[in-house]
Amino acid sequence: MPAFPIKDGRIVVIRKAEPSDLDRIMANLEAVAKEGRWILTEEVTPERRERFQKALTATDQLHLVAIVNERMVGGLDLAPYFGGPKKAKHVVGLGMQILDGYRGLGIGTALMEEAIRWARNIGLMKISLSVFSNNEAAIRLYQKSGFVEEGRLKRQFKIMGDYVDEVEMGRWLG
Numbered sequence: 348m349p350a351f352p353i354k355d356g357r358i359v360v361i362r363k364a365e366p367s368d369l370d371r372i373m374a375n376l377e378a379v380a381k382e383g384r385w386i387l388t389e390e391v392t393p394e395r396r397e398r399f400q401k402a403l404t405a406t407d408q409l410h411l412v413a414i415v416n417e418r419m420v421g422g423l424d425l426a427p428y429f430g431g432p433k434k435a436k437h438v439v440g441l442g443m444q445i446l447d448g449y450r451g452l453g454i455g456t457a458l459m460e461e462a463i464r465w466a467r468n469i470g471l472m473k474i475s476l477s478v479f480s481n482n483e484a485a486i487r488l489y490q491k492s493g494f495v496e497e498g499r500l501k502r503q504f505k506i507m508g509d510y511v512d513e514v515e516m517g518r519w520l521g
Protein backbone atom coordinates (compact mmCIF):
# COMPACT_ATOMS: atom_id res chain seq x y z
CA MET A 348 0.00 0.00 0.00
CA PRO A 349 1.55 3.30 -1.02
CA ALA A 350 2.03 5.76 1.85
CA PHE A 351 3.09 9.39 1.40
CA PRO A 352 3.92 12.19 3.82
CA ILE A 353 1.45 15.08 3.52
CA LYS A 354 2.10 18.77 4.06
CA ASP A 355 1.23 18.76 7.80
CA GLY A 356 3.67 15.92 8.53
CA ARG A 357 1.10 13.13 8.77
CA ILE A 358 1.07 10.12 6.48
CA VAL A 359 -1.64 9.30 3.96
CA VAL A 360 -2.15 5.71 2.92
CA ILE A 361 -3.70 5.18 -0.50
CA ARG A 362 -5.36 1.83 -1.10
CA LYS A 363 -8.03 0.22 -3.22
CA ALA A 364 -11.52 0.45 -1.76
CA GLU A 365 -13.02 -2.76 -0.39
CA PRO A 366 -16.71 -3.69 -0.21
CA SER A 367 -16.62 -3.05 3.55
CA ASP A 368 -15.69 0.60 2.85
CA LEU A 369 -19.04 1.30 1.21
CA ASP A 370 -20.67 3.13 4.15
CA ARG A 371 -17.70 5.37 4.76
CA ILE A 372 -17.29 6.20 1.07
CA MET A 373 -20.96 7.08 0.77
CA ALA A 374 -20.83 9.18 3.95
CA ASN A 375 -17.86 11.13 2.58
CA LEU A 376 -19.55 11.63 -0.78
CA GLU A 377 -22.66 12.86 1.02
CA ALA A 378 -20.60 15.30 3.12
CA VAL A 379 -18.96 16.85 0.04
CA ALA A 380 -22.30 16.88 -1.82
CA LYS A 381 -23.87 18.78 1.10
CA GLU A 382 -21.31 21.57 0.72
CA GLY A 383 -23.26 22.31 -2.44
CA ARG A 384 -20.46 23.81 -4.51
CA TRP A 385 -17.91 21.31 -5.76
CA ILE A 386 -19.68 18.34 -7.29
CA LEU A 387 -22.87 17.73 -9.20
CA THR A 388 -24.11 15.10 -6.75
CA GLU A 389 -26.61 16.67 -4.34
CA GLU A 390 -27.53 13.62 -2.30
CA VAL A 391 -26.63 9.95 -2.19
CA THR A 392 -29.72 8.06 -3.28
CA PRO A 393 -30.24 4.33 -2.58
CA GLU A 394 -29.79 3.73 -6.35
CA ARG A 395 -26.45 5.50 -6.33
CA ARG A 396 -25.36 3.45 -3.34
CA GLU A 397 -26.40 0.22 -5.04
CA ARG A 398 -24.57 1.14 -8.26
CA PHE A 399 -21.46 1.99 -6.29
CA GLN A 400 -21.62 -1.26 -4.35
CA LYS A 401 -21.54 -3.19 -7.64
CA ALA A 402 -18.80 -0.94 -9.00
CA LEU A 403 -16.56 -1.80 -6.05
CA THR A 404 -16.09 -5.34 -7.30
CA ALA A 405 -15.86 -4.56 -11.03
CA THR A 406 -12.45 -5.18 -12.57
CA ASP A 407 -12.62 -2.50 -15.28
CA GLN A 408 -12.59 0.36 -12.81
CA LEU A 409 -10.60 1.74 -9.92
CA HIS A 410 -11.84 3.01 -6.59
CA LEU A 411 -9.15 4.37 -4.31
CA VAL A 412 -9.47 5.63 -0.76
CA ALA A 413 -7.13 7.86 1.24
CA ILE A 414 -6.62 7.12 4.93
CA VAL A 415 -5.05 9.47 7.49
CA ASN A 416 -4.72 8.18 11.06
CA GLU A 417 -7.27 5.45 10.29
CA ARG A 418 -9.84 7.99 9.11
CA MET A 419 -11.04 7.75 5.50
CA VAL A 420 -10.63 11.31 4.26
CA GLY A 421 -11.15 11.02 0.53
CA GLY A 422 -11.25 8.91 -2.55
CA LEU A 423 -10.90 8.78 -6.30
CA ASP A 424 -12.93 6.82 -8.83
CA LEU A 425 -12.10 5.84 -12.39
CA ALA A 426 -15.01 4.27 -14.23
CA PRO A 427 -15.70 3.37 -17.87
CA TYR A 428 -16.74 6.45 -19.82
CA PHE A 429 -20.50 6.43 -20.48
CA GLY A 430 -20.61 2.90 -19.10
CA GLY A 431 -17.94 1.57 -21.48
CA PRO A 432 -19.25 1.36 -25.06
CA LYS A 433 -16.72 -0.18 -27.51
CA LYS A 434 -16.11 3.23 -29.07
CA ALA A 435 -14.83 4.56 -25.75
CA LYS A 436 -13.11 1.50 -24.27
CA HIS A 437 -9.85 3.46 -24.16
CA VAL A 438 -11.29 6.15 -21.89
CA VAL A 439 -12.18 6.30 -18.19
CA GLY A 440 -13.99 9.08 -16.38
CA LEU A 441 -12.55 10.46 -13.15
CA GLY A 442 -14.23 11.76 -10.01
CA MET A 443 -12.61 12.58 -6.67
CA GLN A 444 -13.35 14.16 -3.32
CA ILE A 445 -11.35 15.01 -0.22
CA LEU A 446 -13.18 15.89 3.01
CA ASP A 447 -13.18 19.52 4.11
CA GLY A 448 -10.32 19.93 6.59
CA TYR A 449 -8.01 17.60 4.65
CA ARG A 450 -7.68 19.61 1.43
CA GLY A 451 -4.57 21.37 0.23
CA LEU A 452 -2.30 18.83 1.94
CA GLY A 453 -1.28 16.85 -1.13
CA ILE A 454 -3.79 14.01 -0.73
CA GLY A 455 -5.45 14.73 -4.09
CA THR A 456 -2.05 14.71 -5.76
CA ALA A 457 -1.21 11.33 -4.19
CA LEU A 458 -4.52 9.82 -5.30
CA MET A 459 -4.04 11.16 -8.80
CA GLU A 460 -0.55 9.67 -9.13
CA GLU A 461 -1.88 6.23 -8.21
CA ALA A 462 -4.82 6.58 -10.60
CA ILE A 463 -2.63 7.52 -13.56
CA ARG A 464 -0.29 4.61 -12.80
CA TRP A 465 -3.22 2.14 -12.70
CA ALA A 466 -4.76 3.48 -15.93
CA ARG A 467 -1.45 3.23 -17.78
CA ASN A 468 -0.78 -0.26 -16.44
CA ILE A 469 -4.02 -1.65 -17.82
CA GLY A 470 -3.46 -0.01 -21.19
CA LEU A 471 -6.03 2.79 -21.07
CA MET A 472 -5.33 5.78 -23.29
CA LYS A 473 -7.25 8.62 -21.74
CA ILE A 474 -8.69 9.96 -18.49
CA SER A 475 -11.57 12.36 -18.88
CA LEU A 476 -13.31 14.61 -16.35
CA SER A 477 -15.39 17.71 -15.98
CA VAL A 478 -14.98 20.42 -13.36
CA PHE A 479 -16.73 23.66 -12.45
CA SER A 480 -14.75 26.66 -13.70
CA ASN A 481 -14.64 28.24 -10.20
CA ASN A 482 -13.00 25.17 -8.61
CA GLU A 483 -9.46 26.52 -8.56
CA ALA A 484 -7.95 23.80 -6.40
CA ALA A 485 -9.28 21.04 -8.61
CA ILE A 486 -8.21 22.74 -11.85
CA ARG A 487 -4.75 23.36 -10.40
CA LEU A 488 -4.44 19.70 -9.41
CA TYR A 489 -5.59 18.51 -12.83
CA GLN A 490 -3.25 20.86 -14.71
CA LYS A 491 -0.25 19.84 -12.66
CA SER A 492 -1.17 16.19 -13.30
CA GLY A 493 -1.03 16.76 -17.07
CA PHE A 494 -4.71 17.36 -17.86
CA VAL A 495 -5.55 19.98 -20.45
CA GLU A 496 -8.77 21.83 -21.09
CA GLU A 497 -10.58 20.32 -24.08
CA GLY A 498 -13.80 22.28 -24.05
CA ARG A 499 -16.18 24.34 -22.03
CA LEU A 500 -19.94 24.60 -21.70
CA LYS A 501 -20.61 28.23 -20.88
CA ARG A 502 -22.69 29.11 -17.79
CA GLN A 503 -23.80 25.48 -17.57
CA PHE A 504 -24.43 25.53 -13.81
CA LYS A 505 -25.56 28.06 -11.23
CA ILE A 506 -23.79 27.64 -7.91
CA MET A 507 -24.53 29.81 -4.89
CA GLY A 508 -26.05 32.42 -7.21
CA ASP A 509 -23.21 32.52 -9.76
CA TYR A 510 -23.16 31.00 -13.22
CA VAL A 511 -20.11 28.81 -13.82
CA ASP A 512 -18.80 26.95 -16.86
CA GLU A 513 -18.44 23.21 -17.10
CA VAL A 514 -14.82 22.65 -18.08
CA GLU A 515 -13.99 19.40 -19.86
CA MET A 516 -10.45 18.22 -19.22
CA GLY A 517 -8.51 15.25 -20.53
CA ARG A 518 -5.23 13.49 -19.83
CA TRP A 519 -3.86 11.53 -22.79
CA LEU A 520 -1.78 8.62 -21.52
CA GLY A 521 -0.09 7.60 -24.78
Ligand SMILES: CC(C)(COP(=O)(O)OP(=O)(O)OC[C@H]1O[C@@H](n2cnc3c(N)ncnc32)[C@H](O)[C@@H]1OP(=O)(O)O)[C@@H](O)C(=O)NCCC(=O)NCCS
Binds near residue numbers: 488
Ligand atom coordinates in the same frame (compact mmCIF):
# COMPACT_ATOMS: atom_id res chain seq x y z
C1 LIG B 1 -10.12 19.25 -5.66
C2 LIG B 1 -9.47 18.33 -4.63
C3 LIG B 1 -9.73 16.88 -5.00
C4 LIG B 1 -7.94 18.59 -4.65
O1 LIG B 1 -7.35 17.71 -3.71
P1 LIG B 1 -6.35 18.31 -2.62
O2 LIG B 1 -5.89 17.20 -1.78
O3 LIG B 1 -7.01 19.46 -1.95
O4 LIG B 1 -5.19 18.82 -3.58
P2 LIG B 1 -3.63 18.93 -3.27
O5 LIG B 1 -3.44 19.31 -1.85
O6 LIG B 1 -2.97 17.70 -3.76
O7 LIG B 1 -3.24 20.19 -4.17
C5 LIG B 1 -3.19 20.12 -5.57
C6 LIG B 1 -2.80 21.47 -6.13
O8 LIG B 1 -3.87 22.39 -6.00
C7 LIG B 1 -3.44 23.55 -5.31
N1 LIG B 1 -4.48 23.98 -4.40
C8 LIG B 1 -4.91 23.32 -3.32
N2 LIG B 1 -5.88 24.03 -2.72
C9 LIG B 1 -6.03 25.15 -3.46
C10 LIG B 1 -6.90 26.27 -3.37
N3 LIG B 1 -7.79 26.39 -2.36
N4 LIG B 1 -6.81 27.23 -4.34
C11 LIG B 1 -5.93 27.12 -5.35
N5 LIG B 1 -5.08 26.06 -5.49
C12 LIG B 1 -5.13 25.11 -4.54
C13 LIG B 1 -2.25 23.11 -4.51
O9 LIG B 1 -1.42 24.22 -4.26
C14 LIG B 1 -1.63 22.07 -5.37
O10 LIG B 1 -0.77 22.64 -6.31
P3 LIG B 1 0.80 22.74 -6.01
O11 LIG B 1 1.28 21.32 -5.92
O12 LIG B 1 1.30 23.48 -7.18
O13 LIG B 1 0.95 23.44 -4.70
C15 LIG B 1 -10.00 18.62 -3.20
O14 LIG B 1 -9.71 19.93 -2.85
C16 LIG B 1 -11.48 18.36 -3.05
O15 LIG B 1 -11.87 17.24 -2.84
N6 LIG B 1 -12.32 19.39 -3.16
C17 LIG B 1 -13.77 19.22 -3.00
C18 LIG B 1 -14.40 18.25 -3.99
C19 LIG B 1 -13.97 18.53 -5.41
O16 LIG B 1 -13.81 19.68 -5.79
N7 LIG B 1 -13.79 17.47 -6.19
C20 LIG B 1 -13.41 17.59 -7.58
C21 LIG B 1 -14.59 17.91 -8.43
S1 LIG B 1 -14.16 18.02 -10.16
